[in-house]
Amino acid sequence: LHMKGRGSLSKCLQKVDTFLHRTIGTNVVAVKEEREGCKSLYGVQAERQEQAERSVLISCHSRTNEKNFLKYLSRHGDINKYFFYESYGMYAVVEFANRESLASLLEEAAIPSTSHESMVPFKSRLLTLRNLGSADVPNQQSGQQCQPQTTIPINELIQRLAREETIEQQITSLTDVYQLTEENSRLRFLVCSLLKDIAAAYFPECTINPFGSSVNGFGKLGCDLDMFLDVDDISGRNAKMPKSGLWLEYQMKRASSERAVTQSLLSVIGDCVDQFGPGCVGVQKILNARCPLVRFAHQPSGFQCDLTANNRVAMKSTELLYLYGELDPRVRHLVFTVRCWARAHGITSSIPGAWITNFSLTVMVLFFLQRRSPPIIPTLDHLRDLADPRDKSVIEGNDCTFVSDFSKIQLLSNTETLEKLLCEFFEFYSTFAFNRMSISIRKGKEQNKPEVAPLHIQNPFETSLNVSKNVNATQLDRFVALCQESSWLLQQSDTNTPRGGNAEKATTPWGLATLLMPSQVAGIKGRKKRRREPASERIKSLLESLKNTNQHKKS
Numbered sequence: 002l003h004m005k006g007r008g009s010l011s012k013c014l015q016k017v018d019t020f021l022h023r024t025i026g027t028n029v030v031a032v033k034e035e036r037e038g039c040k041s042l043y044g045v046q047a048e049r050q051e052q053a054e055r056s057v058l059i060s061c062h063s064r065t066n067e068k069n070f071l072k073y074l075s076r077h078g079d080i081n082k083y084f085f086y087e088s089y090g091m092y093a094v095v096e097f098a099n100r101e102s103l104a105s106l107l108e109e110a111a112i113p114s115t116s117h118e119s120m121v122p123f124k125s126r127l128l129t130l131r132n133l134g135s136a137d138v139p140n141q142q143s144g145q146q147c148q149p150q151t152t153i154p155i156n157e158l159i160q161r162l163a164r165e166e167t168i169e170q171q172i173t174s175l176t177d178v179y180q181l182t183e184e185n186s187r188l189r190f191l192v193c194s195l196l197k198d199i200a201a202a203y204f205p206e207c208t209i210n211p212f213g214s215s216v217n218g219f220g221k222l223g224c225d226l227d228m229f230l231d232v233d234d235i236s237g238r239n240a241k242m243p244k245s246g247l248w249l250e251y252q253m254k255r256a257s258s259e260r261a262v263t264q265s266l267l268s269v270i271g272d273c274v275d276q277f278g279p280g281c282v283g284v285q286k287i288l289n290a291r292c293p294l295v296r297f298a299h300q301p302s303g304f305q306c307d308l309t310a311n312n313r314v315a316m317k318s319t320e321l322l323y324l325y326g327e328l329d330p331r332v333r334h335l336v337f338t339v340r341c342w343a344r345a346h347g348i349t350s351s352i353p354g355a356w357i358t359n360f361s362l363t364v365m366v367l368f369f370l371q372r373r374s375p376p377i378i379p380t381l382d383h384l385r386d387l388a389d390p391r392d393k394s395v396i397e398g399n400d401c402t403f404v405s406d407f408s409k410i411q412l413l414s415n416t417e418t419l420e421k422l423l424c425e426f427f428e429f430y431s432t433f434a435f436n437r438m439s440i441s442i443r444k445g446k447e448q449n450k451p452e453v454a455p456l457h458i459q460n461p462f463e464t465s466l467n468v469s470k471n472v473n474a475t476q477l478d479r480f481v482a483l484c485q486e487s488s489w490l491l492q493q494s495d496t497n498t499p500r501g502g503n504a505e506k507a508t509t510p511w512g513l514a515t516l517l518m519p520s521q522v523a524g525i526k527g528r529k530k531r532r533r534e535p536a537s538e539r540i541k542s543l544l545e546s547l548k549n550t551n552q553h554k555k556s
């Protein structure tokens with residue numbers, strides 16, 4: 002009806018179709034079918050890795066003539082895909098159809114020559130397009146169409162959300178804007194592949210895989226690139242010993258512990274990255290952390306990179322988060338929304354400290370979805386019970402087994418809307434007994450806290466660990482106060498309905514947009530004693546008292 006007189010019938014139908022797609026629960030069968038067609042994370046990774054190995058990253062002039070550029074490269078073979086983007090200058094990612102084409106291109110590339118500097122003779126797939134003379138006629142327009150690799154600023158997002166017609170649409174729109182694009186995901190795998198070429202100088206059989214938010218389905222454009230250097234195939238963990246007879250084994254240096262091996266591996270690779278890795282700057286070796294890592298910036302991609310090794314449990318938790326995100330579209334929508342909300346209010350931060358991390362927040366959303374009635378996603382124990390023998394995985398004594406075949410997972414038909422879930426999420430954590438209870442997605446039920454920590458979230462696989470050990474009472478209090486405020490705001494009719502006419506709508510935030518605006522309670526310090534009245538009442542009086550204090554101050 003909104004479209005009446007404004008567009009064709011087909012446009013209108015398209016809108017209805019999108020709406021139905023977004024209105025989760027109306028089409029449980031379709032969701033299930035989609036799930037059966039899902040690719041496992043390993044399937045996705047293998048495909049992306051293979052693409053990355055056939056790709057190059059080329060720095061080029063912003064007015065490079067696209068046609069000439071492609072013609073020049075195609076002399077080496079067919080190009081499957083290419084795109085341009087900007088990061089400290091313009092770059093192109095080019096994927097060839099065959100590896101031979103890439104080899105031919107690299108063979109032809111020249112070594113730079115300068116009179117005042119010496120080159121570190123390490124050749125990689127990071128190249129520069131040079132142009133001598135008039136061979137290249139620049140594009141007449143302002144340059145290439147660039148694929149964005151970062152997301153829009155929060156103020157722009159708020160404006161954009163204000164123009165949506167329902168909270169449901171605001172939530173899906175936020176996900177659309179924030180999630181990694183196809184191109185960004187390719188770039189992440191390409192950077193891993195470039196890094197692998199460096200590590201392969203020492204360990205030819207190693208792999209470098211992205212993990213964490215780059216691949217778990219919850220990554221936001223601009224998030225860091227977590228990488229995992231895997232040398233398992235080399236260390237022979239998978240080799241089968243004969244029962245009798247002769248065999249040969251490698252002579253290998255021994256170290257006092259796995260940790261010591263990881264540290265020396267990362268130390269050497271860190272040096273290589275620092276000294277030979279083109280485009281890798283600000284390399285820091287953080288080898289004494291619980292999980293040793295090498296941190297650096299990869300300038301051509303603009304990614305902040307964390308390289309770890311022997312971090313197979315994190316790989317498993319990435320796989321688990323990916324699975325949960327694929328089970329029901331509401332999972333990703335809610336995680337994106339809560340992560341964005343948390344960032345807008347400084348609950349999460351890019352600086353390490355006592356803040357809640359995105360990983361902790363994600364686990365909190367998953368736990369909340371397990372606590373719905375009926376639950377939207379199953380518990381980790383249930384996923385373990387559905388596992389095949391081939392899914393069995395024990396890493397350093399931790400049982401990391403869970404089902405890999407998505408179609409074995411039966412979901413219950415919970416039809417709650419995203420709007421309702423968002424509101425309930427805030428209500429749930431407004432009243433959660435953080436002082437006594439621990440959050441466990443393994444059990445899907447709150448557990449008694451095993452140790453004193455303001456916020457206790459059980460690590461899904463290393464169950465004796467607390468994922469949010471770093472969080473202090475102040476940060477937890479801020480989280481709770483903001484949950485209370487947001488829950489209250491969402492219950493107010495002037496928040497949860499779009500404002501007036503079109504012109505006004507464009508500038509007056511409502512619904513989710515209001516929740517992302519600066520808070521009135523963010524500065525609250527110290528935990529308030531819990532009262533029995535509903536959260537909405539508590540927050541109302543809290544806001545009243547704040548208003549009064551401000552008035553006193555002013556007067």
Ligand code: CTP
Nearest residue numbers: 213214215224225227315318319358359360468
């Ligand atoms: N991880 C974990 N236990 C922790 C912290 C992290 O198992 N206590 C694993 C998770 O799989 C997580 C990954 O390490 O996804 C990367 O951690 P981090 O970069 O902190 O989180 P991301 O999920 O990548 O989120 P962000 O976008 O903030 O980087």
Ligand code: MG
Nearest residue numbers: 213214225227
């Ligand atoms: Mg990360």
